[in-house]
Amino acid sequence: MKDNKDLLRFSIPQLLRWRMKETGDKVALREKDFGCWNSYTWKHYYEYVRKTGLGLREIGFGKGDKIAIISDNIPEALFIAIGAQAVGGLSAAIYQTSLPEEIEGILNYLKVSVVFCSDQEQVDKVAEVREKIPLVEKVIYEDPRGMRSYQSDSWFMFIDELYKHGEKVFKEEPDIFEKLVDEGKPDDVCHFCLTSGTTGLPKGAMLTHKNYINMGLQLTEVDPLEDTDEYLSFLPFAWIGEQMNSFGVAMATGISLNFPESVETSMEDLKEIGPHFMFGAPRIYETIRSQIWLKIDESYWFNRMVYNYFMKVGEEAAGYRMTGRKMPAKLKILAWLGKQMIFRPLVNQIGFLRLRRAYTGGAALGPELFTFYQAIGVNLKQIYGQTEIVGIAYMHRDGDVRPDTVGKPLPGTECRISDEGEILSRSDSVTPGYYDLPEKTEELLEGGWLHSGDAGYIDENGHLVVIDRISDVMHTSDGEMFSPMFLENRLKFSPYIKEAVIFGDKREFVTALINVDPIVVGKWAEDRGISFSTYMDLAGLPEVAELIQGEVAAINRNAEKDHFKIHRFANLYKLLDMDDGELTKTGKIRRKFVSEKYHDLYEALYEKERKEKKVAALYQYQDGQTTTVDTTIHFYTMEN
Numbered sequence: 001m002k003d004n005k006d007l008l009r010f011s012i013p014q015l016l017r018w019r020m021k022e023t024g025d026k027v028a029l030r031e032k033d034f035g036c037w038n039s040y041t042w043k044h045y046y047e048y049v050r051k052t053g054l055g056l057r058e059i060g061f062g063k064g065d066k067i068a069i070i071s072d073n074i075p076e077a078l079f080i081a082i083g084a085q086a087v088g089g090l091s092a093a094i095y096q097t098s099l100p101e102e103i104e105g106i107l108n109y110l111k112v113s114v115v116f117c118s119d120q121e122q123v124d125k126v127a128e129v130r131e132k133i134p135l136v137e138k139v140i141y142e143d144p145r146g147m148r149s150y151q152s153d154s155w156f157m158f159i160d161e162l163y164k165h166g167e168k169v170f171k172e173e174p175d176i177f178e179k180l181v182d183e184g185k186p187d188d189v190c191h192f193c194l195t196s197g198t199t200g201l202p203k204g205a206m207l208t209h210k211n212y213i214n215m216g217l218q219l220t221e222v223d224p225l226e227d228t229d230e231y232l233s234f235l236p237f238a239w240i241g242e243q244m245n246s247f248g249v250a251m252a253t254g255i256s257l258n259f260p261e262s263v264e265t266s267m268e269d270l271k272e273i274g275p276h277f278m279f280g281a282p283r284i285y286e287t288i289r290s291q292i293w294l295k296i297d298e299s300y301w302f303n304r305m306v307y308n309y310f311m312k313v314g315e316e317a318a319g320y321r322m323t324g325r326k327m328p329a330k331l332k333i334l335a336w337l338g339k340q341m342i343f344r345p346l347v348n349q350i351g352f353l354r355l356r357r358a359y360t361g362g363a364a365l366g367p368e369l370f371t372f373y374q375a376i377g378v379n380l381k382q383i384y385g386q387t388e389i390v391g392i393a394y395m396h397r398d399g400d401v402r403p404d405t406v407g408k409p410l411p412g413t414e415c416r417i418s419d420e421g422e423i424l425s426r427s428d429s430v431t432p433g434y435y436d437l438p439e440k441t442e443e444l445l446e447g448g449w450l451h452s453g454d455a456g457y458i459d460e461n462g463h464l465v466v467i468d469r470i471s472d473v474m475h476t477s478d479g480e481m482f483s484p485m486f487l488e489n490r491l492k493f494s495p496y497i498k499e500a501v502i503f504g505d506k507r508e509f510v511t512a513l514i515n516v517d518p519i520v521v522g523k524w525a526e527d528r529g530i531s532f533s534t535y536m537d538l539a540g541l542p543e544v545a546e547l548i549q550g551e552v553a554a555i556n557r558n559a560e561k562d563h564f565k566i567h568r569f570a571n572l573y574k575l576l577d578m579d580d581g582e583l584t585k586t587g588k589i590r591r592k593f594v595s596e597k598y599h600d601l602y603e604a605l606y607e608k609e610r611k612e613k614k615v616a617a618l619y620q621y622q623d624g625q626t627t628t629v630d631t632t633i634h635f636y637t638m639e640n
Contacts, residue, residue: 011184011209013086020046032261051166052083058165063088071118092192093238104129120146186210196584204435214428215390216252218410227254229276234266244391271351310338314375324399343376367403390429405463424449474505480563494551509567511605539571
């Protein structure tokens with residue numbers, strides 16, 4: 001092929017077929033099962049997609065029909081999605097953590113006729129709402145364990161049976177699949193990606209073959225990938241952050257996708273694969289950093305001393321690398337020593353030794369975290385986009401990593417800032433709109449530009465700076481504007497703080513509800529002989545409050561303006577959780593929901609003289625049983 005941009009004339013199934021013809025014997029997919037890695041070449045990949053697509057067609061699935069995927073990251077999820085697309089259908093992915101009533105709402109909204117589930121847990125949830133999803137004609141499952149009670153019901157089908165249908169059709173009509181694949185067009189909608197739903201039910205962003213492939217090509221124009229590169233697929237397939245790699249980047253570049261044995265083993269499996277690039281939400285990098293700090297804290301005093309010395313050297317060297325400046329000879333030698341003696345073995349332990357680039361997106365990341373990873377030799381960079389532009393539209397370049405920005409637009413992406421300060425984008429990766437929501441689509445694409453809903457500006461270096469969601473930007477009672485997300489991220493850089501929720505809109509001062517990190521703070525307490533039994537106990541300890549006060553005080557000392565300072569805070573008695581509706585599936589705070597749920601605590605934060613408040617808290621035992629217990633929340637006022 002003369003030019004990579006020629007790939008834009010393909011649909012995803014057509015591009016898969018081209019890969020099969022060009023590099024059929026090369027490994028395309030790899031899955032760990034029972035401790036062993038099983039490989040699929042591009043030829044195998046295409047054959048399974050053919051079997052799946054023709055099998056779906058045999059059971060009545062055709063052009064314009066929709067299939068929903070509720071699955072762990074397994075090759076079969078891609079076989080199903082691309083197989084459905086190959087016969088003219090559309091796929092959609094639903095988070096595995098979704099509750100039955102959420103699944104019901106999505107299936108009915110998208111008018112889904114077939115559902116694919118990876119295991120019994122997901123099948124059970126679909127079966128629970130069977131009477132409320134009349135359009136669903138078939139539920140296909142991959143793992144037969146625990147499915148005995150469903151086997152006599154024709155509504156359910158084992159995927160092997162689907163493959164047999166596909167093989168039968170292929171023998172009878174050997175040319176039919178090729179003809180169906182040929183009918184696909186790059187601008188056809190192929191997949192519905194559900195938005196994160198920070199303000200309500202998710203919307204189905206319609207994404208085309210061209211949307212995905214264009215994003216993959218744009219990304220690799222900035223950061224080239226080889227077809228020998230490896231990627232670990234461990235993010236939820238329902239998130240655009242995973243789809244952009246499995247649909248877009250993999251098809252555009254020919255890299256190999258690797259599927260871990262389970263979500264629980266993904267970090268261990270990552271060490272075995274040693275990927276060349278990685279994409280993850282901020283929480284992943286925050287967790288890894290906390291684990292590194294714990295290991296250092298538990299090591300001998302001499303090791304800690306050496307680590308701390310070379311960390312300072314690494315941070316200074318990172319400042320030069322991130323800005324593309326030439327490093328002084330002495331610093332270069334010291335940084336090399338630190339890399340060989342300390343950081344190379346450390347990076348190898350977490351599976352990042354072959355990593356050329358690591359990307360983070362989905363939420364903002366504290367500037368200090370970039371410096372930390374760059375200091376230990378991990379080229380961590382920020383990307384920015386949204387579901388409606390296939391996840392990535394802006395990113396840092398090597399040698400131009402500015403932690404307070406999200407980088408520059410990808411090639412072919414236009415950016416402008418509206419008169420209201422909203423970030424607007426335009427590219428071939430922008431969605432045609434939301435499924436069955438014409439008014440929302442009109443708002444999203446008004447004037448031919450994608451409206452992000454985020455406030456931001458372009459700095460003097462041409463980098464995009466994201467302030468916050470326009471709807472979340474707050475003003476004090478004096479009219480001073482501030483970004484709650486910015487302050488929350490500053491707090492979360494502390495190893496002792498896992499999550500924070502900032503308040504202060506139309507109020508005299510800024511306050512915060514804080515989740516302490518149970519692992520790091522728990523270890524801190526144990527080292528000092530402070531006893532506790534539950535997270536609630538830990539969060540309520542006066543010693544922990546004093547620890548967090550110190551962290552908040554450090555944030556306040558570095559605040560650029562007085563109205564950025566946090567005046568009062570409380571440690572929340574429970575961790576914010578997506579199952580409780582406090583976080584979205586991608587880990588973003590559902591701010592309105594949290595402020596309403598904890599309204600009493602929110603109001604108490606602004607009663608300056610109040611020191612504590614008793615609340616009835618729901619406590620869950622390890623066996624899943626719950627009970628209501630009384631606990632006391634303490635409020636702390638900072639000396640600003």
